[in-house]
Amino acid sequence: MEVIVRYFAGHRDITGRAEERFTLEEGATVGGLWEQLVARYARLSGYSGRLLYAVNQEFGLLETELHDGDEVAFIPPVSGGS
């Protein structure tokens, strides 16, 4: 199955792109996908444990199971407001 990952703020600077497709095995989770991202982009590792997770624009968990076509976002520390 294939999912699309959206990158924001510092993550977009590190990866050099706004989104990326990943091919995953059935049963893959948000946490497993994050491990793949860190393996590909070592500089993302500093964000481990400081993220919010979204699947199809709803908050999720590391354990959330992914499905074909899902949109996944690893939300770096947010800073809305002035």
Next chain:
Amino acid sequence: MKTVPFFQITDQPLDPAPLVALVAAPDMGAVVTFAGIVRDNFGGRPTAYLEYEAYQPMAESVLATLAAQAQARWGTGVIAIHHRVGRLEIGETAVLIVVAAPHRHEAFAAAEQLMDQIKQSAPIWKKEVWADGASEWVGNEIERKTSSEF
């Protein structure tokens, strides 16, 4: 006339007047408007400008969810929240939270709680561009605050 949404992420300048009109009602004796304004420094380091981005449309739905929670907790009337994205100059408004309530206490409390929660969970990011040309994405805003700013 253009309809004003209750929750919006926009790259256009923010104006509180339409939001106040949106939430006002005859039984609402208080309307609190909080405006977050771009400051010219952080911790004494001069700022040139700020750059905001948001995960859309999730950011708008998070604002709506937080407002519904605040409305239920404090018993307010309706709430409107607009947040701006893109490049913002010093003195411009980054966020507006407008809360109507029967009495002022609930309106102030809800507005303050909402601003705290937006800073914790709304997928919106701010890049601080310093006057010396360096820049950085701001994270963990709550931790970054010095105690005197609370």
